[in-house]
Amino acid sequence: MFKKNNRDKKPGTPRPILYFYGIAFLAVLLLNWLVFPYLTKPKVVEVGYSDFLDKIESNEVTAVEMDLNEISFVVKDPKGEDTYYKTGYVDDPELVSLLRAHNVDFGAVIPSQPNYLLNLLLSYGIPILIFWLIGRRMSKMLGDRMGSGGLSFGKNTGKIYVPTGDKKTFKDVAGQEEAKEALTEVVDYLSRPERYSEIGAKCPRGVLLVGPPGTGKTLMAKAAAGEADVPFFTIAGSEFVEMFVGRGAARVRDLFGEAKKKAPCIVFIDEIDTIGKKRDSGLNTNDEREQTLNQLLAEMDGFEGDSGVILLAATNRPEVLDPALLRPGRFDRQIPVELPDLQGRIAIFQVHAENYKMSRGINYDILGRATAGASGAEIANVVNEASLRAVRMGHPRVTQEDLEESIEVVIAGHQKKNAILSPEEKKVVAYHEIGHALVAAKQTDTAPIHKITIIPRTSGALGYTMQVEENEKSLMTKTETFNRMVTICGGRAAEEVIFEEITTGAANDIEQVTKIARAMVTRFGMSGEFGMMALETQNNIYLGGDSSLACSPKTSELIDIEVKELIQSAYQRAVQILTDNKAKLHELAEFLYNEETITGEQFMGLLNSENKYTA
Ligand code: ADP
Ligand code: MG
Ligand code: ZN
Numbered sequence: 001m002f003k004k005n006n007r008d009k010k011p012g013t014p015r016p017i018l019y020f021y022g023i024a025f026l027a028v029l030l031l032n033w034l035v036f037p038y039l040t041k042p043k044v045v046e047v048g049y050s051d052f053l054d055k056i057e058s059n060e061v062t063a064v065e066m067d068l069n070e071i072s073f074v075v076k077d078p079k080g081e082d083t084y085y086k087t088g089y090v091d092d093p094e095l096v097s098l099l100r101a102h103n104v105d106f107g108a109v110i111p112s113q114p115n116y117l118l119n120l121l122l123s124y125g126i127p128i129l130i131f132w133l134i135g136r137r138m139s140k141m142l143g144d145r146m147g148s149g150g151l152s153f154g155k156n157t158g159k160i161y162v163p164t165g166d167k168k169t170f171k172d173v174a175g176q177e178e179a180k181e182a183l184t185e186v187v188d189y190l191s192r193p194e195r196y197s198e199i200g201a202k203c204p205r206g207v208l209l210v211g212p213p214g215t216g217k218t219l220m221a222k223a224a225a226g227e228a229d230v231p232f233f234t235i236a237g238s239e240f241v242e243m244f245v246g247r248g249a250a251r252v253r254d255l256f257g258e259a260k261k262k263a264p265c266i267v268f269i270d271e272i273d274t275i276g277k278k279r280d281s282g283l284n285t286n287d288e289r290e291q292t293l294n295q296l297l298a299e300m301d302g303f304e305g306d307s308g309v310i311l312l313a314a315t316n317r318p319e320v321l322d323p324a325l326l327r328p329g330r331f332d333r334q335i336p337v338e339l340p341d342l343q344g345r346i347a348i349f350q351v352h353a354e355n356y357k358m359s360r361g362i363n364y365d366i367l368g369r370a371t372a373g374a375s376g377a378e379i380a381n382v383v384n385e386a387s388l389r390a391v392r393m394g395h396p397r398v399t400q401e402d403l404e405e406s407i408e409v410v411i412a413g414h415q416k417k418n419a420i421l422s423p424e425e426k427k428v429v430a431y432h433e434i435g436h437a438l439v440a441a442k443q444t445d446t447a448p449i450h451k452i453t454i455i456p457r458t459s460g461a462l463g464y465t466m467q468v469e470e471n472e473k474s475l476m477t478k479t480e481t482f483n484r485m486v487t488i489c490g491g492r493a494a495e496e497v498i499f500e501e502i503t504t505g506a507a508n509d510i511e512q513v514t515k516i517a518r519a520m521v522t523r524f525g526m527s528g529e530f531g532m533m534a535l536e537t538q539n540n541i542y543l544g545g546d547s548s549l550a551c552s553p554k555t556s557e558l559i560d561i562e563v564k565e566l567i568q569s570a571y572q573r574a575v576q577i578l579t580d581n582k583a584k585l586h587e588l589a590e591f592l593y594n595e596e597t598i599t600g601e602q603f604m605g606l607l608n609s610e611n612k613y614t615a
Pocket of ligand 1: 172173174175176212213214215216217218219220314348351375376377378380
């Protein structure tokens with residue numbers, strides 16, 4: 001916790017690099033005090049005074065220097081090389097005459113460093129140079145991630161978005177009309193602020209785009225940049241989370257500093273949940289992230305109403321964001337960017353189709369219907385897969401068939417060419433899939449499917465049913481929800497009704513039906529037992545939604561019982577429907593078994609024809 005108080009006292013100081021240079025400087029000093037003296041000064045051997053006298057006697061000594069408390073002398077060995085010795089000082093009156101007798105020089109023997117300047121350079125200059133180079137490297141590494149270089153720490157933190165050749169505009173974003181409209185206003189404000197200030201309207205400070213992954217949030221922000229003729233800074237939330245503590249906050253500061261200079265402009269923070277998570281008192285708090293968030297909040301308060309800086313941000317986890325971020329004056333506008341509806345999906349198909357060579361007369365309506373629940377990113381992927389398939393098949397243009405097959409590929413995986421289903425297995429799969437479809441058809445009296453195939457997929461699915469949803473709904477009645485469960489039970493029910501044996505093939509169905517039943521009881525208030533009582537809260541609506549139970553263990557037991565009963569009655573109902581329509585079940589399954597594919601029209605045609613068999 002000690003870090004918390006002394007950080008951020010001095011705004012804008014690139015602390016880490018200062019630390020680095022401080023340490024480097026100390027290292028240089030230490031080297032000079034402790035290491036270099038031994039390296040640069042000649043080696044001196046210490047000997048006793050009598051040895052010294054012996055060496056004079058034997059005429060080996062060439063020079064002597066007497067100091068206050070030690071005597072240094074030089075001995076020339078036979079090869080002519082000097083060795084330096086020293087010995088303690090002894091008050092010896094005869095020494096001088098002895099030296100004279102043997103013709104030894106007095107004076108300085110140990111050469112002082114010849115050139116002070118050179119010496120200084122060697123012992124300080126070179127190490128400092130080395131550390132400086134390393135430091136530059138480091139700062140460059142850190143700087144590069146933000147698009148700055150060299151020693152300019154903490155500068156240029158946001159990349160200015162330069163609309164390049166593939167400049168995006170709102171035309172590239174299909175559907176999402178509400179979101180576009182909300183952003184259009186922002187863009188318009190930036191280009192004509194007078195019009196707004198005239199009647200006193202203040203521009204929104206922050207606009208938050210919320211929605212599941214792949215719905216075009218990032219794309220939308222880029223399009224806003226393309227539309228507005230103003231500088232656009234973009235940065236991802238993760239880029240604030242730094243190697244060094246304190247960097248994130250500094251980065252936020254610099255980003256806003258830069259933005260204010262360039263105002264009017266847009267700052268876009270993608271994936272803001274990385275830094276904007278609730279500050280909590282839990283054990284695993286992240287100091288660095290909190291600092292960054294605090295700085296962001298402070299900056300958002302800092303700019304006055306008309307500074308002309310508008311903040312855009314995107315996230316798919318709005319529920320984890322700190323409430324302080326969402327209060328008026330900060331991100332006071334939330335724009336939901338939801339999964340596209342039928343019209344939206346059709347539009348997205350069309351927008352992306354423009355980039356490919358398409359056959360004439362593609363039926364986009366079918367494609368839109370077949371991709372219920374898919375995001376914009378998935379649709380973009382489908383179109384691209386279709387173009388790849390077209391090349392593989394040698395089609396000059398992308399065909400309807402390519403597109404439909406690609407939907408299956410993206411959703412169910414590639415066809416597994418060499419997976420061999422034994423005839424018995426194939427038969428079970430055929431009955432299973434027809435079981436689902438027949439139960440669905442009998443409940444609603446409409447074509448429940450676009451197509452069923454029983455060609456195994458690499459994803460492990462043995463059969464694949466492409467459903468159609470005629471009219472998409474945001475609300476489902478209790479009856480519809482239950483009917484959905486019955487349809488899901490239809491596969492396993494068909495196995496039991498026909499073969500009086502069950503297989504492992506229903507694992508996925510079981511998972512799904514349980515999920516629905518649980519949700520009915522714990523979240524939708526559709527159980528007789530609990531009524532309007534919330535028993536479960538969903539944590540993460542845009543990312544798959546794991547939920548946590550909020551009830552006593554006893555209640556949880558009751559929930560299990562109720563869920564079990566719901567599933568059982570749905571299953572019973574499915575068995576009932578199939579038993580009543582056994583003849584049709586046989587007929588349809590036989591058709592699917594032989595053809596491996598059945599379309600919605602064929603299905604309805606057979607269903608409504610005269611019975612071939614009698615039950
Ligand atoms: P997000 O940021 O919401 O996760 P992106 O904006 O990164 O999603 O979208 C990924 C890709 O999906 C885009 O580049 C685009 O090709 C496609 N896409 C998503 N939504 C749309 C849309 N509404 N219109 C056109 N293309 C879309
Ligand atoms: Mg994104
Ligand atoms: Zn199934």
